[in-house]
Amino acid sequence: MPLELIHSVENETRKNDALALLPLMEKWTGYASYKMGSMIGFGQYHYQYDSGREGDFFVTGFSPRKQNLAIYIMPGLAKYPELLNKLGKHKLGKSCLYVNKLADIDLSILERLVVASVEDMQEKYTCIDIGRL
Template sequence: MEEITNFISRIENETRKSDSFALLPFLERVSGYKPYLSGSIIGFGKYHYKYDSGREGDSAVISFSPRKQNLVVYIMPGFDKIEGLLQELGKHKLGKSCLYINKLSDIKLDVLEKIAKLSVQYMQQKYRCKNA
């Protein structure tokens, strides 16, 4: 945990830093997994994937990264089945599995919690997930 705290402490943008310190226990509680640092990504839980191509590896069940431009929460199943929740969330942008948030005060945390829980539940049903 000290490694993660040191990583977040080095973030220059004060809002991004405080939002990261808030997301850390939030995602730990919501996911039920302990956090770990992988490069610039803070992950919670792990699962093993294997594609039809034969490529395989391990990835986080849910994670976030405090980037210079925004916070990115990685919602692994994507967003196809949660469009209604996204409309309630507040100001955000989407990538394939990336939820881009400028600052936590732009969104409704209770809606983010629902999105995160659904994502974790989906991953747990599809994969054997475990703590890192």
């Protein structure tokens, strides 16, 4: 199903970047991919807020959006300033890394960022591989 989502992307650069990123994220995370709405997730964890609200979400993921490629770093990007300084051209949200195209960034730095974020999530939560269920 992730491939169906990627092939529906009209922007050829974004589509090709997503096709390249999919196997890299599977390799870097150790989790199989799965479609979650308009996003592609890797792994899953269960969260519960002090308010009692709880749910499940992916450990990391990405979305080939019309305007950019959004990569989700769930522990939050403020935790990784040294890697972000070396990454290349990008924009930041709290947990979203926005990249115009993969050619703008250093993939070896992205790998280090994704691996570190997955390890941080695994230390805090019990994470499962729902892509293989």
